[in-house]
Amino acid sequence: MKRVLIGLIGTKTDSGTDVARWDFWRPTVSLFQHQDLLWDRLELLAESNFARISQQVLDDVRQVSPETETRLHTVSYGNDPWDLETVYATLHDWARGYTFDRDNEEYFIHITTGTHIAQISLFLLNEAGTLPGKLIQSSPPPSALSRQKKPEPRYSVIDLDLSKYDQLSTRFQKEHVEVTDFLKSGIATRNAGFNRLIERIEQVALRSQAPVLLTGPTGAGKSHLARRIYELRKQRGGLRGNFVEVNCATLTGDTAASALFGHTRGSFTGAQKDRPGLLREADGGLLFLDEIGELGTDEQAMLLRALEDKTFLPVGSDKPVKSDFQLIAGTNRDLREAVVTGRFREDLLARIHLWTFALPALAQRREDIAPNLEYELDRHRRSTGREVSFNKEAKLAFLKFAEAPDSRWSGNFRDLNAAVTRMATLAPRGRIRVEEVEEEIQRLRENWHRPGAQGREAAVDLKAVMNAEQLDGIDPFDRVQLTYVVEVCRRVKTLSEAGREIFAISRNKRSVTNDADRLKKYLAKFELKFESLRC
Incomplete structure (x- = not known):
């Protein structure tokens, strides 16, 4: 691929018309003095009032690199070359009007020359993809000043992929x-x-x-x-x-x-x-x-x-x-x-x-109950000034109950916060025992119980949503599963919420989750719709 350099004239650092100019470091010309860096073309941007300096730079480039094609582009920043909006707009228009051939040419943007405003504009245009290519900067040796004689110029290519910079990454x-x-x-x-x-x-x-x-x-x-x-x-x-x-x-x-x-x-x-x-x-x-x-x-x-x-x-x-x-x-x-x-x-x-x-319910992220339990204990300590912790058996007993599929957590984190507050308040000498846990489990189950429902299966009569012929065609196993699904659909407000609860475990194993669609397809197998179950 051809290698193309795009850069701005350095009105001071690139200057010089007498023979002594070769004794000084000039950033644009220096990029053509490296044996390992060969250029097929130079696209040099300059304002019209710097035409003499620009032409001298192009002549010098042709002298040190005869195989390089040189082109001069005249740009105008108006009356204020330090106005970011004006400079950016000018360079943006130039880039949009330039024909890039990325299949056959590789582009480098020289950001050492030009005003700080112009350099920032080049960076922004490169970041936006309007000015494609790699950023390159030239520099004298660390000990050399910009006008010191007999410099040994250097260059570096800047890759904006921060993952390649270990410390930055x-x-x-x-x-x-x-x-x-x-x-x-x-x-x-x-x-x-x-x-x-x-x-x-x-x-x-x-x-x-x-x-x-x-x-x-x-x-x-x-x-x-x-x-x-x-x-x-x-x-x-x-x-x-x-x-x-x-x-x-x-x-x-x-x-x-x-x-x-x-x-x-x-x-x-x-x-x-x-x-x-x-x-x-x-x-x-x-x-x-x-x-x-x-x-x-x-x-x-x-x-x-x-x-x-x-x-x-x-x-x-x-x-x-x-x-x-x-x-x-x-x-x-x-x-x-x-x-x-x-x-x-x-x-x-x-x-x-x-x-x-969409924030999931606590029942849909049961693996997070344990770390949230510690958070709630710490929050209780901060609010009361009293240090409270579980003994080992009590914590295992509470987590076994809390993470079980049949624990509804209908109040979500409010239920968890209330449970921890009650157990911590009743804990003797700041230690929550199995006794406090068992008492709290009973209290939560009573809170979650709804009068008139004798378990999930009794809460729903499939005869209310299906006719006798449909029911006769369903296996007993499917009836139990469908009863649970219908109960959830009636209890929650949206199809998505029902899907998240029903597929609470399997959804975490999928890279893409669409619980509503999964539930809709399941109900369609039995000629049912979520909207009809809500009536």
């Missing part, structure tokens, strides 16, 4: 682990799917200010994760405002708009003074709207405008108020279904649906 990997650990509150989670989810959230949290939607059942940790994202953005992203959290299920009637958007004095009965509203409190910070699916349609319309325009009207005011906030929304509903039924605005969903992350 290790540093970046360490930082990545620190960030993901921060989002997980230092919990050494083992569930592969959850860990992949946190890695994606880390990338989005540090690179995007767009709204984030956290979905998942109540108690899955949406509120806790939202606060960790805020703290991470405040540390790394420069957020200056507060973390403002509100559960939209608590905003009802006429007070909902007032709480979110504020009101003016006298706008309604009881409005005795102005109220700023939560959106204004979140200016420069992060607003977490939990259970956003419970928000009224009027408030949804006002929120959409606030997201798009960063302005809104307080209740009773005709003067817009500005608030530049970032949004994280949480829900345990299927908002797509809510759009179909008219309970949620489609345009608002489109606005907050750019980054959606």
Whole structure:
């Protein structure tokens, strides 16, 4: 392949027209003085007022490397060669107009010459792929000044693949682990799917200010994760405002708009003074709207405008108020279904649906119960100042129960937190014994029990969803399995949630999970649909 060098004229370092110029290091010419570095073509970029210097450099290149074809390209940075926007735009236009032949030519971009602004622009264009090739820099010996006589020039090719730089790679990997650990509150989670989810959230949290939607059942940790994202953005992203959290299920009637958007004095009965509203409190910070699916349609319309325009009207005011906030929304509903039924605005969903992350229930990541158990004990210690731990037999007994498939954990991490709090409070001398564990297991089972259900099989009568002919064609084994599936479908709110619970173990062994599709195909075998089971 042909080798092509693209570079900028060095108005000072490349200068010189008398014979003495050969005694000094000149970065562009020096790249043609290496026996192991042969060039087929030089593309030299220069402003028109440096035509004389540029022509001298081209002549000298032809003298030391007669086989090299040289081309001069005139560029203009306008009146300010130190304006990044102007310089970048000029070099960008040149690169877009240049015909690259990557199948037959290899390109190198010389970043030693030119102003710092021009060098930054070359780097950015190379990073974006607009100016393809490898970066190359030339330099004099470490002990030589740029104009010292008899230099021994050097060069180095810069590979932007950081994985090839062990120390840099290790540093970046360490930082990545620190960030993901921060989002997980230092919990050494083992569930592969959850860990992949946190890695994606880390990338989005540090690179995007767009709204984030956290979905998942109540108690899955949406509120806790939202606060960790805020703290991470405040540390790394420069957020200056507060973390403002509100559960939209608590905003009802006429007070909902007032709480979110504020009101003016006298706008309604009881409005005795102005109220700023939560959106204004979140200016420069992060607003977490939990259970956003419970928000009224009027408030949804006002929120959409606030997201798009960063302005809104307080209740009773005709003067817009500005608030530049970032949004994280949480829900345990299927908002797509809510759009179909008219309970949620489609345009608002489109606005907050750019980054959606589904947090799994605790029952779907049972291997994480053990590390979360230690976290809950530590949290209890921090809040009470009392050191509490399990004895060996008690911990094994609790984990055997907690990780068993029939332990529902319907309240998710709220159930786990409550269980640890109760056992730690009752533990004599700070040691949780088997007695406290057995008592807590009984309490949890009673909490999970629903009156009228005598076990999962009794909770569902297949005759209610299938006719006699269909039932007669199903093996007894399949009846037991189908009974469980129907019970789960009736209990949860969405097809995806049901699929995650039913395939809780096997889904972790798949590289790609589509629990909803798997469940839909299973039900289709029996001519059943999830929607009909919910009726």
